[in-house]
């Protein structure tokens with residue numbers, strides 16, 4: 001099964017995708033992480049993408065297509081797309097040779113999303129995620145797992161988050177309507193505890 005997880009930043013897509021990947025062996029493909037990897041590896045694409053990402057802007061499609069092409073090429077059991085497609089052009093590109101079976105929309109208010117995202121941190125070394133609201137590291141600024149430094153993503157400051165949320169509504173609403181018209185859309189409340197959200201997703205997917 002190929003599913004798409006969709007929702008504003010902070011709705012918990014990444015967390016839910018990780019659990020689904022572990023449970024069903026579906027490959028988690030997240031364009032945000034793939035782009036951040038390119039930045040870390042200092043590739044030409046990464047350096048170009050960084051300027052857009054730091055401003056909360058979408059990276060131009062031609063760069064994003066390059067990174068998803070590879071990721072989509074070797075899927076075995078299924079996949080969970082996270083962060084792609086974000087606009088109609090990306091959707092058209094994807095649908096040329098790929099079928100999305102179901103789309104899960106994780107619904108969360110803007111206020112909750114801003115509060116959650118601006119509290120997000122992660123380890124520079126092992127990438128473990130933390131949140132100062134509900135999953136703080138034991139020692140401030142230090143990773144519990146590897147002792148690495150815990151930092152905030154460059155685009156997780158409030159101004160960029162608000163811009164990303166606005167962009168989400170502007171660019172992605174059409175994608176959501178498209179899947180709703182195709183009877184593939186499932187709406188899940190993202191303000192519930194993680195395990196309840198997961199249960200509701202699995203129930204709705206009927207897997």
Ligand code: AMP
Pocket residue numbers: 009031032033035052053054056057058059060064082083084085086090155164
């Ligand atoms: P995310 O981790 O999903 O919040 O994505 C972080 C940033 O990566 C976004 O604000 C965009 O700049 C960029 N990005 C991720 N996915 C896409 C995409 N499908 N199209 C364009 N830009 C993207």
